[in-house]
Amino acid sequence: xxxxxxxxxxxxxxxxxxxxxxxxxxxxxxxKQWLIDTVTRKFGVNLAEAAQPDPTAYPxxxxxxxxxxxxxxxxxxxxxxxxxMPADGHISQCGPIVDGRIFQAKGQSFTAAELLGSAEDAAxxxxxxxxxxxLSPRDYHRVxxxxxxxxxxxxxxxxxxxxxxxxxxASVPRLFARNERLVxxxxxDFGPMVQVMVGALLVSGVETVWGGVEIPAYADxxxxxxxxxxxxxxxxxxxxxxxxxxxTVIVLLPKGVATLDxxxxxxxxxxxxxxxxxxx
Numbered sequence: 001x002x003x004x005x006x007x008x009x010x011x012x013x014x015x016x017x018x019x020x021x022x023x024x025x026x027x028x029x030x031x032k033q034w035l036i037d038t039v040t041r042k043f044g045v046n047l048a049e050a051a052q053p054d055p056t057a058y059p060x061x062x063x064x065x066x067x068x069x070x071x072x073x074x075x076x077x078x079x080x081x082x083x084x085m086p087a088d089g090h091i092s093q094c095g096p097i098v099d100g101r102i103f104q105a106k107g108q109s110f111t112a113a114e115l116l117g118s119a120e121d122a123a124x125x126x127x128x129x130x131x132x133x134x135l136s137p138r139d140y141h142r143v144x145x146x147x148x149x150x151x152x153x154x155x156x157x158x159x160x161x162x163x164x165x166x167x168x169x170a171s172v173p174r175l176f177a178r179n180e181r182l183v184x185x186x187x188x189d190f191g192p193m194v195q196v197m198v199g200a201l202l203v204s205g206v207e208t209v210w211g212g213v214e215i216p217a218y219a220d221x222x223x224x225x226x227x228x229x230x231x232x233x234x235x236x237x238x239x240x241x242x243x244x245x246x247x248t249v250i251v252l253l254p255k256g257v258a259t260l261d262x263x264x265x266x267x268x269x270x271x272x273x274x275x276x277x278x279x280x
Contacts, residue, residue, distance in 0.1 A: 013161035013201055014218055020202040021216070024062040024244060035061040043138035049073040062205075066141050066242045074140075074272045076237040081279040083146040083258050084237055084272070086195060087249055088139040091268040092169060094131035094260055097252070102130050105170040112252065114177035115196060117157045117222050121185070124192045127255040131264070131276060132176070134164060134248050142242040143249050146276055149186030149193055151210060151232040157181050158219035164200040164248045176250060182206050182214050184240070190279065194252040197241055205244025209234070214241075237273060256280060 026032055036055050039045060047053045051068040058064040076084050093103050100122065101109045112122035112130075135141055159180045162172050169175055180199040185192060197206045199215055206215040210232045211225075234240055258277035264270070 014204075017161050017199075017202055017204040018216070021205060021244070024065065024205075025060050027060055032058070032061045032064075036064045039065075039137055043136065045138050062244050065245060066207075068142070069140055076273045077275040079275070079278065082275045083253070083277040083279065084144070085133065085270045085274045085276045086146050086240070086251060086272070087133050087135055087141075087143045087270075088272050089133045089135040089270060091264050091266060091270055092132040092134045092164075092248065093266055094264050095129065097125055097128050097130055100126060102132075102176075102250075104132075104175060108170065108173055108175070110174040110177035114174060115181075115250065116183050116194065116252075117155045121155065121183070121194075124254050125194070125252045129253045129255075129258070129260055129277070131251045131260065132248060133251075133270060134169075135243060137245075140272060141245075143195065143197065143240050144272055145186075145234045145236055145238050145240050146195075146251055147188050147190070147193060148236045148238075149188040149234060151184065151227040151230070151234070152187050152192075153185045153227060154208070154211075154214070154225045155183040155185070156214065156219045156223040156225075157183060158221060159199075161199055161201045161204050164198065176248065180204055180215060180218060182208070182241075184208070186234075190257040191254045193254075194250075195240060196250040196252070197243065198248040198250060200245075200247040202245060204247075206241060207244065208241045209239055251276065253277065 051070050100111050103109050113119040116122050160178050176198050182197045184195045207213050258279050260277045261275045
């Protein structure tokens with residue numbers, strides 16, 4: 001574990017994230033432009049594919065960070081049986097859920113029940129599969145649907161806000177099951193599907209297309225919202241949510257419905273819309 005990762009155990013996670021949020025939403029021209037220019041330069045952000053390529057046109061850093069893409073900048077896999085990658089970034093890990101556990105990194109794993117907030121919620125995904133996608137500061141920060149689904153429930157699970165960088169993922173036990181997160185349950189034509197929006201240090205804001213800002217406020221207890229009967233259906237490749245700053249999204253699929261694409265593995269760069277899995 002690096003000294004910086006070790007230090008994060010003692011840091012006031014929520015306070016730091018709240019301060020970062022204030023900066024991200026500041027409309028002070030000097031502040032927002034310095035942030036935009038710094039991130040663009042340091043991480044090599046490709047603004048040519050943004051709907052608004054002018055970095056000075058964004059009113060706040062958060063508007064830049066959650067920028068839309070030009071039409072056609074991302075396209076869904078042409079095979080109608082393909083479940084789609086939900087975001088730009090790279091694969092942290094992907095594979096089978098084994099004995100109820102999701103692999104995090106060498107020597108690290110956590111249970112699906114821990115991640116989702118209950119054993120009951122995890123039951124449909126026994127022996128299923130998962131994909132964990134990390135969004136870096138350079139990436140498009142909107143999360144889309146791998147497959148068409150109707151929203152059944154969201155579960156806001158309280159937690160810490162550890163970094164989700166490589167060193168933290170390798171060394172902080174049960175990281176993704178400890179960080180604040182929004183679990184989104186969908187019903188699809190193949191059964192249940194989950195997308196988990198995981199917060200992180202300084203990057204803990206989550207918005208959904210149906211509810212607006214979901215995090216913050218930070219939760220002190222598990223909070224459930226029932227959307228059954230509300231008719232909130234999102235199409236394959238449709239936008240689902242966005243990170244105010246970025247983080248990690250985890251997809252869970254039930255056993256036997258799809259096979260993860262064989263080209264995917266740890267650290268594989270990925271783009272929204274490419275093949276995540278193929279229906280079996």
